[in-house]
Amino acid sequence: MKKRQFLRTLVATASCLALQTVNAAAPATPTLASTLPKLVVVLVVDGLPNEQVQRYRDQFGQGGLRRMLDQGAYFSNAHQAHGVTVTAVGHAAILTGAYPYVHGIIGNNWIDPITKKSVYCSEDTNYTYIGEETKPSDGTSPAKLKVDTLGDELRYATGSKSKVITVSGKDRGAIMLAGKTGTAYMYMDKTGDFASSTYYMKQHPEWVTKYLANKPQDRYYGKTWAPLLPPAAYDGDADEDLSPAKAGSHNRLPYTYYSESGEIDAGYYASLRVGPYLDQLTLDFARAAVEGENLGRNPAGVPDILGVSLSAHDYINHAFGPESKLSHDHLQRLDRMFADFFNYLDKRVGMDNVLVVLTADHGFPNTPEFAKTQKLDAARLDGDKLMDALNQHLEQKFGIGKLVQTWSLPNIHLNYGLVEQNKLKREEVETAAARFLLAQNGIADVFTRSQFESGAVQGTHIATLMRRAWNRDNSGDLVAITKPFWYFGSGTSGTSHGSPYAYDTNVPLLIMGKRWVKPGYYGQYAEVVDIAPTLANLLHVRPPAGAEGRVLTETLR
Missing domain, CATH: 3.40.720.10 (Alkaline Phosphatase, subunit A)
Known part of the structure; x- marks a missing residue:
């Protein structure tokens, strides 16, 4: 009996020592803080098209963008x-x-x-x-x-x-x-x-x-x-x-x-x-x-x-x-x-x-000058002249001046007060303005407030992008999109961005x-x-x- 009790004690002691050894060797359970980054760095290169990263990547040094391309x-x-x-x-x-x-x-x-x-x-x-x-x-x-x-x-x-x-x-x-x-x-x-x-x-x-x-x-x-x-x-x-x-x-x-x-x-x-x-x-x-x-x-x-x-x-x-x-x-x-x-x-x-x-x-x-060397249809579109022409067209059609109140292209704001005073329908004026703009060289598409609010702006990838860009409180009553490689500008050099392309x-x-x-x-x-x-x-x-x-x-x- 004593021998059996001794064996039990010996086994229990050995098991305890083994368990202690395992516990000592096992790594501590990681805490949440230890698994999180200590610093998140968000780098934004203003105006960097991805094609430049692709085009020039072989010339990058070892520790900067190449490091991110290789290790990220x-x-x-x-x-x-x-x-x-x-x-x-x-x-x-x-x-x-x-x-x-x-x-x-x-x-x-x-x-x-x-x-x-x-x-x-x-x-x-x-x-x-x-x-x-x-x-x-x-x-x-x-x-x-x-x-x-x-x-x-x-x-x-x-x-x-x-x-x-x-x-x-x-x-x-x-x-x-x-x-x-x-x-x-x-x-x-x-x-x-x-x-x-x-x-x-x-x-x-x-x-x-x-x-x-x-x-x-x-x-x-x-x-x-x-x-x-x-x-x-x-x-x-x-x-x-x-x-x-x-x-x-x-x-x-x-x-x-x-x-x-x-x-x-x-x-x-x-x-x-x-x-x-x-x-x-x-x-x-x-x-x-x-x-x-x-x-x-x-x-x-x-x-x-x-x-x-x-x-x-x-x-x-x-x-x-x-x-x-x-x-x-x-x-x-x-x-x-x-x-x-x-x-x-x-x-x-x-x-x-x-x-x-x-x-x-x-x-x-x-x-535009470089794009033309690539056989592309490219140009600058003078927004102020375009809006003056639009106002003249609307005045001829409805007999009311300055129905376009102001603009910050691609957003155009109509004078809805004048529209209502003259008992015109908003959609009718919006549609007339959109049709005129669509007939102008350099304009690819135009969306109206009525279309945005009714959910009619859909069906294409560009329509999706424009719907996301339109804010009910801040955006215009018309939003105009230039053709590819065109942009709103009155200068004679340089280029600009802002399109859905x-x-x-x-x-x-x-x-x-x-x-x-x-x-x-x-x-x-x-x-x-x-x-x-x-x-x-x-x-x-x-x-x-x-x-x-x-x-x-x-x-x-």
């Missing part, structure tokens, strides 16, 4: 899936996951439905820039954004412990990414400083004050922007003479930055927008924000978001077109800037702890973070509005209220 998920068929592809609309889509009919940002500018005056997407006279001159139309708050962003949801979920900091060369670029509760900083054309507004704080934190005191923007005075690559690398670019330089500007490299006064002044600071130095300054300020706000090292152990919108590519493409040598060279320089920035983040936060998303707010068409909608979408994302080339259709739901899924927070995108599950580990 790259969607080559991603789109800003709304019909009016401009900066404010595209930036609003990225972290709201919403379309304009919901988020309310229908353009950079639009017509106020009450006053019938032009309003700017981020203007708010209740607030001013901190330490900078502020005009009534300057962008100072997200008041016109009707929904929240991913950053707002993250801050809500963490009791405001997460930080959301955004920076851009344009106020609308920073403000739309920051949402309602983040903090936006934007480049000031007159001083070259980055400033926030009183919507976000009463005064800048100490780290901003110290950064601005060093005047880093002044170091580029007298600096020359010269080609980065050997001459043969640019052989496929457009002839520089296709894009004549405007007064006080340049259309070829090398180019030296200076001012007409011979001193560092507002003219010099404004000139920095068209070239690589604005983007370098933006990324430098982003570094200062990472350190000043301790991003990615949050003492509360919760994720932070850094949004960086690089604005210079848009200015360059407007002036010279995406086919130009300047645009080509700028993208190569931006690629090298990203490499330096990623190296910095690796040392500061550790790239294993960082999730990076890169996209664009819109693409770009070629200049693929050259304006197809943008890069890259996501990099080896702990969360499966690298690969993804050819399936995706939308920029998919970014917010995907990040919400990875951060374990609810999607923003207006989000309609999908979680890109095919990329997730």
Whole structure:
């Protein structure tokens, strides 16, 4: 009996010791905080068509865009899936996951439905820039954004412990990414400083004050922007003479930055927008924000978001077109800037702890002059002359002048008051206006308020994009679409965007973070509005209220 009891005790002791050994060797169950990225970096290259990434990818260095292409998920068929592809609309889509009919940002500018005056997407006279001159139309708050962003949801979920900091060369670029509760900083054309507004704080934190005191923007005075690559690398670019330089500007490299006064002044600071130095300054300020706000090292152990919108590519493409040598060279320089920035983040936060998303707010068409060399029907369409002709036509038809009250193309506003006073039917006037416009050279289609409100705008891909772009409160009574490769403009050089065509909608979408994302080339259709739901899924927070995108599950580990 004693022997049997001894054996039982021996077995029990051995089992206990084995269990203790197993428990000691087993890894601890990961906590939610340990599985989340410490820092989410959202990079937006203003005005970057995806075709430029495809066309120039073999020339990229090792650590920037190539790193994202090799180590991240790259969607080559991603789109800003709304019909009016401009900066404010595209930036609003990225972290709201919403379309304009919901988020309310229908353009950079639009017509106020009450006053019938032009309003700017981020203007708010209740607030001013901190330490900078502020005009009534300057962008100072997200008041016109009707929904929240991913950053707002993250801050809500963490009791405001997460930080959301955004920076851009344009106020609308920073403000739309920051949402309602983040903090936006934007480049000031007159001083070259980055400033926030009183919507976000009463005064800048100490780290901003110290950064601005060093005047880093002044170091580029007298600096020359010269080609980065050997001459043969640019052989496929457009002839520089296709894009004549405007007064006080340049259309070829090398180019030296200076001012007409011979001193560092507002003219010099404004000139920095068209070239690589604005983007370098933006990324430098982003570094200062990472350190000043301790991003990615949050003492509360919760994720932070850094949004960086690089604005210079848009200015360059407007002036010279995406086919130009300047645009080509700028993208190569931006690629090298990203490499330096990623190296910095690796040392500061550790790239294993960082999730990076890169996209664009819109693409770009070629200049009409270049498009014509490709045997395409392309031109600029003078919107003011077109509206004058439309008013004359309606007056001849109905005997009433100025039935077109105002416009901010592609949106056209009719004077419904005059229509009702003269006992006309709204649909009759809308239809007459639409038919006239459709008969004009350069116009592909026209949609009316009655069609939008009745649900008649459907059936085609472009109709879907335009329906998403139309907001009942802010949009016009008519929306006109130019033919492919045409755009509304009265100039004689450069190009612009804003259409529902693929050259304006197809943008890069890259996501990099080896702990969360499966690298690969993804050819399936995706939308920029998919970014917010995907990040919400990875951060374990609810999607923003207006989000309609999908979680890109095919990329997730």
